[in-house]
Amino acid sequence: MTATAGTRPAQAVGVWGTGGLGAHAVQLLRMVGAAPIIAIDPLPAARDRALEFGADLALDPDDPALAKRVFAESGGLAVAFDFAGVPAVREQAVGCLAPQGKLVLVGLTDQPLTITGGTRFSYLQQQVLGHYGSLAVHVEELVALVRRRRLDFSRSVSGVLPLASAADAVDRLAQKKGNPIRLILRP
Known part of the structure; x- marks a missing residue:
């Protein structure tokens, strides 16, 4: 970007x-x-x-x-x-x-x-x-910045849900329930 x-x-x-x-x-x-x-x-x-x-x-x-x-x-x-x-x-x-x-x-x-x-x-x-996505080099740069603690994406994780709750997660994002940013699905 x-x-x-x-x-x-x-x-x-x-x-x-x-x-x-x-x-x-x-x-x-x-x-x-x-x-x-x-x-x-x-x-x-x-x-x-x-x-x-x-x-x-x-x-x-x-x-x-x-x-x-x-x-x-x-x-x-x-x-x-x-x-x-x-x-x-x-x-x-x-x-x-x-x-x-x-x-x-x-x-x-x-x-x-x-x-x-x-x-x-x-x-x-x-x-x-x-603009569409990122090149591999951009992903590598982001990982290096996170590793060096120059960039913190953890504040963007607003919830971790079990994989079985995928439909609920999509609904929460679509309806903006609870002000979600990113929801992570865990198997």
Whole structure:
């Protein structure tokens, strides 16, 4: 994700969707020195989690002054990460980009990608980048960071359930029961 965007220290970034992957993204972005890190999520618990994980500011996407607040805090985002995979999120994120800013699509969807204001998008030389998973080298880097205690994913484990409870785990995640981030199934 940070490699796809080429994120550098002191770049303003936005993370739309701070569930499991988005929460990890906040940690990684902080590690590479992105600043400020602005988290956007409709759930108050997810916004609180993002702040705990290192975001500088957490906003509700339904705030009518969201773009204004993002620009006041950052001057415009160098990179906006969409972890939600929702067309409305992508539109909102593009509206928060600085000139030459990048929208990185992490959340998957088969819905069409549209950009309102395409002339402005082109004039500002903004970009849309796709991201899908990680290369083996990225997994090795994450393992090394965890081993050296530079990165802690344990805070993302919100429960351990027996494998027989898989259906319950899926339901808890889908319904966001108990503010789950990641549930681990144990055989």
